[in-house]
Amino acid sequence: MAFQGIIINLFRATLLGLLFLVGDVSARANASGGRERTSLNAGWTFKRWENAPDGLSYDQLKPWILPGANDFIVDKSTWHQRPTNKPPRNIQYASANFNDSNWTSLDLPHDWAISGPFYDGDNPPVSGDGGRLPTQGVGWYRRTLSVDASDSGKQIYIELDGAMAYGTVWMNGNLVGGWPFGFASWRLNLTPYMHHGDNQLAIRLEQPLDSQRWYQGAGIYRNVWILKVNPVHIAQFGTYVTSSDVSTDSATLNLDVLVEHTGGDHPMTVKVATEVHVMDDSGNPGDQVGSFESATVTVAPTKKHSAHGTVTIPNLKLWGPIPSQKPNMHILVTRLYNSKEEVIDTYQTPFGVRSTEYRDDGLYINGERIYLQGVCRHDDLGSLGVAVHQPALERQIDMLSEMGTNAIRTSHNPPSSELLDLADRMGLVVLDEIFDAWNNPKMSNDFHLIFGDWAEPDLRSFIRRDRNHPSVWAWSYGNEIPEQGNQQGDDTSKRLRAIISEEDPTRAATLGLNNAGPGSGIIANIDLIGLNYQGEGNSDSGGNFDSWRSQYERMMIFTTESSSAVSSRDTFLFPPPDGNSATMDENGTGTDPNTHQVSSWGLWAVGWGASPDHVFAAQDSHPYVGGEFVWTGWDYLGEPTPFLSSRSSYFGIIDLAGFPKPRYWEYQARWNPNIRMAHIIPHWNWPDRDGESTPVHVFSSADEAELFVNGQSQGRITKGNLEYRFRWDNVTYAAGEVSVVTYKGGDEWANATVRTTGTASGLVLSAYKDRTSIAADGSDLLFVAVDIVDDNGDTVPTAEPTISFSIDGPGQILSTDNGDSTDLTAFPSTDRKAFRGKALCIVRANKGASGAITVTANADGFDAANLEATIA
Template identity: 55%
Template structure:
């Protein structure tokens, strides 16, 4: 059952900060350097520079993350001073002007010389130069000036005014350089060089400065980079012990005495601001910091009745923020202010019960994901990453593994906000290579600073529950692996003594030294057994480590092409596809490079979802899994290397759900009524009367299937069955329906039908309002349909996209791994009836964006998107959902009740009760008795309240409640099956934009306090 979102907004958006500059607050200024860089890529080295030649000048950049003596910067002229690209007077007028984040390869073309499938067939290799003018005032030069780079691929080297400052070779870590010694008053020339080998990654890594870049100005005495650590040794519903450690750095010319104090506030993750009054205060006291040194200051406090952070649906991801201030002696004005968001939660890895989050026993229902964002490439975008995490939550996932590298900082902020559990991972290789030009060569020099940097940056995120220091390391079974694992664990523990350290092992076994070193035992595929082999490593690890948490760091690797069903269908619940083309390859179509979506086909090492469920049920002490993968990703396109992207995802590269999505949803969300039929039921005439197996994924325990109203029998799930199969039915045009049952009562329904001739395009935007900040996105889906809006499941019509208004189409896609059309193309063939356009708002512009899709012989389709300039909004003090938010993409994971709202009247009543409880609709004794939503007496016509709100919402972009003090937002989220089920028809829509019908309604209400 698919879900789409239509939002009626009294405030246009779920607001989050769009301004990327933080004014100097307490002596600290952090501003974005993302805009207007000059860029040029060279396929061959244009400057004769290399990492080896610059290494001695770059290694000192790591000194903050080395325990003991660091590296000394050599004397003399550093490399690159004579290269024209670093010189202030070099003319870069002919270079491309770009904004960051930037992935130079994603525009294509595909198949450049020397490219291979495993890196996505895109031009990632070469040398890239970035240049930007940065201006400093005389006052700026009295401060420390830092360049913060969140990620650059790869071997970054930085020059300021022609002098090599430093760099960082590992492309996935964030890093900081001190520009202070090289800065001057007026214009300064910043130049960054990146150098990418042809074969540096086993998947598509992107290329360029693909994350945010910041300029930080602070006083010489300040809180160090990532210099706070909030630990919570005791957490319960009654109280929490909070310790805040602060590292103060003095880069001035004399010893400084400073007072350190911290206040703790409730944190609004949407606005990224503290709310209300401080809930606790800590006095770290006065410390003396010698020049050129760092000094720590610690303090603790107990907080009664804390708001705990935890994953939905049973918990809420509440957050706090610690605001730390430094004061010079006898001064009341802070010389530095530093904000540290965090969450209060108890995490216990129990050897039998699973992961205990605030006492709730959870199994890890996780997915592995690479860092690309589909057709957007590696250039990070908050909305694109948020959409991915929300879709995975809708499926029932509660955990993410950042395979196989640290993510963007904002990715973890999203996880914090949504309540996802994160296994944060750093390395794919250690000392021994997987590819000749991967990052094993820099590992000996950088293993300590990379590991410490990674942990120090991410340790305050409540979503991060464990550190993974490796994946399928070649030396995992020998002494070198044991030594390295021991060292990496010690580095991580030095930065964060609390969280456990693990890695993904795919060999070596329980008796290796490395298995003993790591805290929790992560297995890649070993527990489930590869292919049809049912031999499991779980028992041997359980016998060796009876008190340790054991889990699957990587599972499944099932492959499929979305919407493609091939015959005959394999018996059993797992079938191996051989690597060799000269052997029979069941479940594949080599001509089209398709893999069947019956979800039964795997590589030799892999397993189907059914097999993983079976093995983890059998060995019920196993703490869960991370499926390979949540989304298809660029590169690694097994079993067809000539394709551009993988087949492993549960969701395809464009974000369209494969059948597998519903198999996981059925297992991971047993409380959610759902049923899903596969395959589609639109086949050519030569399939009539041919065997066409029907499979049903349902959270029920039995189901009955009907073809054209005729029962095909009622079946009940066996003890080790996670799908129901009718393998001997034959195809007859018409419709297939299923009625699922649970404990004897009807539970859910689904239906597919034979679709008629395609006549039109239906267009739907995932969000109908976006921020005009130049970053926000709307994902616009196009469906090739018949007259009754049934999606043609085999349509491949070429679609042309056009856009009018303050928006632009960034990329298009269709989820087809074999499609080598360049992503920026405005022409895209539908694949299995679907295509996607990603629309970005233009910065600083507001208005209506109209997206039009046309195809020869089909009626065009359009979607309207409102681009809104976000007002100055303060903190949100009320945000609740009236249904389980994981049902639908786009909701905030705060669930008030899971009671079904089966009509407009019941929804209206629930909404009125909710707002009255908050005392935001007036009433006797209400603090906000003057609040007026413009809908009359809500108690007099409670059942009509929703309809009145819809009218108000469609009349304007926002409504002020309580005079000028509040802004209110309501989002109505709808399903796509049958409008009559809740009595909502197109007349209620007042604009015809629902269109697809409604089965379940979710309302999110946000009341915002307006800043003065």
């Protein structure tokens, strides 16, 4: 089946390399344009309790919270009515008279759990699956919000991009409302509860125990905004653009603008006018290339009305994924005019024009087959937790792009808008996913408890927020749902799929299927076959791609979750498996049960998964398969299979600190084959293996390679069919030098060398991408790595001294890490033991600072090392 659609981007104002304030681009209109949207991240006080100090629960507050979902419930007869009475108790933490002077002062975004300390030992309140961090409990946030005479007549909203979880908002002691789903973006109208002068804003969050299968963090972890608009304005997520007849010659744009009237007693007639602009290099409207014919709508009080427009524009540059296409962007500028021709609202909608088809052999964008070289990612940013840091997101995506990644799956929840903005700008496609559970639980306190009330509003708001992003190529509305194989699951899937069709008929939708097989009833409700591990099978067996193809010949089949290989960076246990994939266990098969590290050959996987080599072979043997999403691109907090005593996963191709594991180069060789690269494993520091067989493997996109040990050839070999590494499994270890010369098409391609290092003698600091300037905007970050080296400057992979980081100048060290899943040192600690010769320090300059900062690393027995960064 072939769907064709265009995705246009409601771009939330982040651009690669630009570190201006992040937010909804519609907010760029200033007060003169009738709309003012400003950050509310600064100046909060905060306190957390492990148990509810206020006697409140979601069930008590639900009658006052549910009405906030009404805008996203289509059947108005089921709308929720707010009780006329107040909640049953007065809450001191919401009162202006409460003294919070002993609370913690902080700025948002904020993850209250990431600073730790980690829970150690057996039977902790939060297990390794949850990252052993104190996510549980109740947190209150408070700050003053001032309103002056210039705000008279305005409607004032608070907008939260994400708050974990069961968020409720109070203004001047009054419960305004809330939203329980911690991954949702939502807003509330504060206007009825405010007065001129200072107002007391308070936000309560609660994160129950046994609600997280992985580390989801806690707190107001995404950005918060104050929006001021005239009573008649463009609604939340109020533009939706599609296109038709897309070609390099022209494209027809179809625009819906939703206008709402939230104040006054009389209908109001407004003119809706929209221009089409090229997006300039700064992310702002550039040259105008067209406009829609203006429309006039009359909106009654408390109602909404849509304006529709169509325009055909020649020579629009298309949006497409890298590397073969370019992610060209445009911006719509929509203005509302009153009867006096005064602008009363301005709303910007950046977008990218593209055609999309889902064929029986995969995804096509602008007529070109895009094989999905994708990774799954959870929401955390390593030692920074789930708090949104745009530079950290950039670093993640940048490293994945260099590996050859062209696709991301947002497992298993709505991502931050910043992630989608970067995917739009950097040219990656996104499988946008929302639910990890429906009616039946995976954890006793997970989303299933509120699914009945919130499935529709959560799903509709999610799609309306994200449906204009060109990077989003399909929706996923469930991952490994427990009821995927029964009638309840079939019925629920049908209902959710219908909602998606109503909100966005241009895109296909799918599920991550791990149990449902060919012929299952749930397949009737999806457009694409997304398989978790089924297609390729595991290390011990083949998969079932052919079974799916035989029953669904016209549907696109791809892998929503593949591999689940596990490893600790640069940890090599001998021997590697004889075949191309093997199943590890915690008792010493591919693992060290004493150190809780996992061998890094890239050939060990969990029982349900398989190595990259196995997955690649299965994909290549079934050329109709549209690609894969590897579990996972980066290590993440929680789910430390197979060692639950650890803090973070072993699944990543890149470790938690951002250092590539050996598997990185295997994926790069396949996904980015034009890079002249050869990578040798293992390292060559094995004093206890002298004279023993010590295999050597090489990753490269070359087709032939010759290996040398201390100048002696170990043989020139050709990479065979369905082989993805060069293997010399009978090398005799001798200290010295291992080198490889690779060939492609008979010509020399890339060379590499590893040496037995000398004694560790120095510390070397380096900044990611050699970037040694940092903005003083309070959000830019500097990623400083330390390598422990010998006299030749080679990193010593066995050197693991404790590094003490310090900073001189107007900045602060936010966190340190080393990529070791077993390290339970709190992330804010400035003392960090190196792991396999490396460690990381993340630095932020003080807001408004100038001059320079110097990062210093010290370790016993080493001279101090410095790195200076200028503050731009």
